[in-house]
Amino acid sequence: MNSVETLGFRTLMLVVHLGRLGVFVGRVARASVLRPTRLRRFVNEVFDVGVLSLPIICLSGATVGAVLGFQSYVALSRFGAEGSVGSVVGIALIREFGPVLTALLVTGRAGSAMAAEIASMVQTGQIDGLRMMSIDPVHFVVMPKAWGMLFAMPLLSALFIVFAIAGGYAVVVQLLGLDPGTYITSLEDAVDLHDDVGQSVTKALVFGVVVACVATYRGYTSEPTSAGVSAATTGTVVAASVSVLLLDYVLTSFWGI
């Protein structure tokens, strides 16, 4: 009976957290239309999330593209279909790997830092300090961070894909000796603007919203202790990564073939 009670409690807590997250997102959305616009803080967040994530995104993109190109070349050359390597690499990268891996990398690099920063502001009383000066902390701290994350995600995802295509080119064309025209043409023929690029950008935007909401919510609602900071950081990485992977399947299946 006890385990059933635990399950019931866990379920109720999940619903409570989802409800609080909804209210929190509503507050962020309301703060977004209020003045001042906090443009300076937004630009700094784009720097933290976007520019500082660039090295890891470019490096990961190039290696993922290289591995993908290598493996699909090995598999396809058995059937004499090396000409299709470009389409396999392009579709896989643009539809799935680009947005998903970017979201996971950004969660690990920037989402965790975002949650930890807000959580330590809660712990050291800076959030309360802002309230005492009658500055809304959601407006001042949370809102620019959330928008910075949401804005940077599709751009990072697009850069990831471009670097991955280049990485695939380097391996398949330079190393394995496929004709460069065959690689590029089969890639361009296979990729459709609406079905593939549209899906890619939509996914990147949705993942940006998810990571931004989870990271800021976990940081903002953390316990004001040292353990609270670490719990917020861990919780952000776990919750955001799992949500991204689950949502990716849901979005893919809604999109159809």
Added chain:
Amino acid sequence: MQASPTRDLVVGLFVLAGFAALAYLSIQIGGMAYTGPGGLRVYASFEEVGGLRPRAPVAIAGVKVGQVSEIRLDEDLRARVLLDLDPSLELPIDSSARIVTSGLLGDQFITLEPGAEEDMLKPGDEIDFTESAISLESLIGKFVNDAGLESGK
């Protein structure tokens, strides 16, 4: 927080690079050219389209000039295919369309053969002369049948 010109410049460069990557993906890789409205959209009806699918390329003499945008059944239970072609294309009205296969297992696509008439196809027109897809199964069936008839003689 202080304004920092170097940081602003780096953020600006990052945003520019990001949008350039998005533009490259949608225009160059995604092929934004043929999907916009205002393309030369003409119809062609076939008895059999085989494995032809939307987005299959349409070519003249092997050069891609557009794509298949829609395949549906018309009132005579024939396959009505909507072709979205390059708007700058000048195609005589007696041109013909043929479904061909690239390679043995390859995708099927449509190849157009320009006619000799003076009048050009306008958007919404129909290509009258069509040749259906050749299905490998029916060819094999025919071959086996013929061989059986000959040996029976």
